Amino acid sequence: MSGPAAALSASPAGTGPDQVRGPVITGWSAVSPYGIGRDAFVQGVSSGRATVSVLDTERWPGPDELACLVPDFDVREVLGKKGTRSMDRVSGLAVTAVRELIAESEGAGLPAGGEEVALVLGTTTGSAQSMMDITRDTLIHEKPFYIDPSHIPNALMNCAAGQCAIWYGLKGPNTTVAGGRASGLLALNYARRLLTAGRAHTILCGAAEEYSPARSWLERHTRHPDENATVLGEGCAVLRLQPPGTHPHPLAELLCITTAITHPHHITTTLAHTIKRALHQTRLNPHDIWAVSPSTPPGTTADHERHALDLIFTDHTPHHIPAPGPIGDTAAATATFQITTLLSHHQQHPQPPNRIALITAIDRDGVLATALLRLL
Structure with missing residues (x-):
């Protein structure tokens, strides 16, 4: 290629x-x-x-x-x-x-x-x-x-x-x-x-x-x-x-994005599987994840998201980057605000390069997405 x-x-x-x-x-x-x-x-x-x-x-x-x-x-x-x-x-x-x-x-x-x-x-x-x-x-x-x-x-x-x-x-x-x-x-x-x-x-x-x-x-x-x-x-x-090499000081590398659509009752298992696919595609394991930013949707959907993360991180607790809750439910803009919150946190509290962060996003109708970012 x-x-x-x-x-x-x-x-x-x-x-x-x-x-x-x-x-x-x-x-x-x-x-x-x-x-x-x-x-x-x-x-x-x-x-x-x-x-x-x-x-x-x-x-x-x-x-x-x-x-x-x-x-x-x-x-x-x-x-x-x-x-x-x-x-x-x-x-x-x-x-x-x-x-x-x-x-x-x-x-x-x-x-x-x-x-x-x-x-x-x-x-x-x-x-x-x-x-x-x-x-x-x-x-x-x-x-x-x-x-x-x-x-x-x-x-x-x-x-x-x-x-x-x-x-x-x-x-x-x-x-x-x-x-x-x-x-x-x-x-x-x-x-x-x-x-x-x-x-x-x-x-x-x-x-x-x-x-x-x-x-x-x-x-x-x-x-x-x-x-x-x-x-x-x-x-x-x-x-x-x-593309890589375009900018002298990139903020993060996009490693992988995985998506799925499921019945709202099956969000926990489907999200866990979607995260596993992302880890498999990037040859990473749960211990490589430094931070997780869940979307924390309103209501019990957030419980499904949390349970899915518990299934993945059984013996390792990543750093938690909360979704920007103080700005309210921003619906379609939520996941992008999760990324900017992660980048803001990294700007305020610099970490050694190559830390991996997981972003999860869930819609109550069953649309799921995950992203893996490598902070630079």
């Missing part, structure tokens, strides 16, 4: 930072209830401060009293008035996160003109609020086609990714991946495949979720009784993924 596919094959256990074979994370940024930008997120993770706020019911006329919102986030104030008149919240969050990452990437080998820059964005449904607003307009207006045409793109699941590409001239592949709470890892796996196929030189890969009355009502009617205490959050986190 030669070319990009060979360069991006999974690294076996024991290789050093100078022997990286897999794609590497070379930068990241986030827009979260901690604030806008990487520094705000790192400081928030370090402090562990709460971000829950009481909702203004006039602006957020939904069933929730509390939520974790990006502070003072208004699309037109953050991005300016040009091109934002009809931009919805999830697109604004994604465009802002990509802006922050591109600003942080100056001088980091990002190709000029965006010719070889791809974007992969994870989501649940895109903007549920935009979908419901258009549906409502078709029902209440004199005729069903009396709607604002500028709002129609917002109802498409890939609108946020498309807006990011338009705003910043990203001309590589542009993809939206929907997989609930596992979306961040599914998007990262798609990005890995784009690099392996040589379809792009740099990939901006992340996931986004907005808070809205529509989402709060959907959650109220679909969540299980054991999830009723959930506080919804929002945000977008974006990683920069590049």
Whole structure:
């Protein structure tokens, strides 16, 4: 095997930072209830401060009293008035996160003109609020086609990714991946495949979720009784993924991603099997894992995740990197925020290189994903 596919094959256990074979994370940024930008997120993770706020019911006329919102986030104030008149919240969050990452990437080998820059964005449904607003307009207006045409793109699941590409001239592949709470890892796996196929030189890969009355009502009617205490959050986190050797100071190597779909009653055994597949593919064993970051979904689904990890780590207890719970249930963005939390922790508490971390992500409908990262 030669070319990009060979360069991006999974690294076996024991290789050093100078022997990286897999794609590497070379930068990241986030827009979260901690604030806008990487520094705000790192400081928030370090402090562990709460971000829950009481909702203004006039602006957020939904069933929730509390939520974790990006502070003072208004699309037109953050991005300016040009091109934002009809931009919805999830697109604004994604465009802002990509802006922050591109600003942080100056001088980091990002190709000029965006010719070889791809974007992969994870989501649940895109903007549920935009979908419901258009549906409502078709029902209440004199005729069903009396709607604002500028709002129609917002109802498409890939609108946020498309807006990011338009705003910043990203001309590589542009993809939206929907997989609930596992979306961040599914998007990262798609990005890995784009690099392996040589379809792009740099990939901006992340996931986004907005808070809205529509989402709060959907959650109220679909969540299980054991999830009723959930506080919804929002945000977008974006990683920069590049081939090895591109960046002088990569943050982490992506060793492997494994995925599965199962019945919700079989999450424990299926997740354990999915983790074993990841370890087998990378020639690692449970004792090689330095840290674990579980997604800790609401309700009893978190128990299934914990039991699966107990099956794997029977006589070894890895370091625990908790999911960023203080920012609320960020749904599709959860797994990417797990990765940025891991990288934030590593930045604040540097460890010797080659430490291996396991990320697990579970959606209550049975979509599972795991990732193995080697911190550099």
